[in-house]
Amino acid sequence: MRTEQDWNCQDPEQRKVWAAATSEALRVLEGKWKTVIICQLFAAHGPLRFSELERRVDGVNQKMLIQQLKQLEKDGIIMRTVYPEVPPRVEYSLSSLGVALGPAMEALIDWALLRRAGMNGD
């Protein structure tokens, strides 16, 4: 599944394809709470209820959480399952595309921590 892209490629068009693809990818992850939601879903190793996400995503309000969840669902990163019960139960989980984000998220976490370390110590 590796795409064999590498920075040594001399084809300007190919480089633009990567740049555009990365741009699109990042646009899907943009939004103040999306990465937090995704991280929490990874950490949970399973579906989370709306109320559980509300507790785990520090500082988010209902409207924003719902909005971000809807966008993530539309973009195919998470799945929403409704259980026809009273009171209502709705669970959110990572789709296969969401799970495939794992390596990128981990690389991002590594970089984020490196960045933090540089900002303090260095």
Place this chain on the structure above:
Amino acid sequence: MRTEQDWNCQDPEQRKVWAAATSEALRVLEGKWKTVIICQLFAAHGPLRFSELERRVDGVNQKMLIQQLKQLEKDGIIMRTVYPEVPPRVEYSLSSLGVALGPAMEALIDWALLRRAGMNGD
């Protein structure tokens, strides 16, 4: 340099640290042209002049390019070098923190291409 973070960690506080770190990291990369600029700098394997970036970053206008470059510089990802010549020459290159973004960018590109494939074929 690996941080040994893994999704199995059961400490909720630790998970919040990652989520917050990732959020910060992504915020630094947000902005319509930043990933394109970064990709082009990686692909160039060396510094690029302002005008060269303007050519390579498809569709950007001067104001936006400068704004994004300034932010990337402020956030420590790129470096700006001014050569006291006439006409003026300014070169932009990745800092060590910028270079450290490599693995994350590659993982993101892989995911972006996987996502595209899924959207067409699937």
Place this chain on the structure above:
DNA sequence: CAGTATCCAGCTTGATACTG
């Protein structure tokens, strides 16, 4: 060449109140 300055439309976020 590599910027700066101005102006503006539209999107994003958030507070607050209400509902099946």
Place this chain on the structure above:
DNA sequence: CAGTATCAAGCTGGATACTG
């Protein structure tokens, strides 16, 4: 419990014109 609705402030992106 898991949403929807409304309103407003602030930020983002972009077109355009000017400058050392």
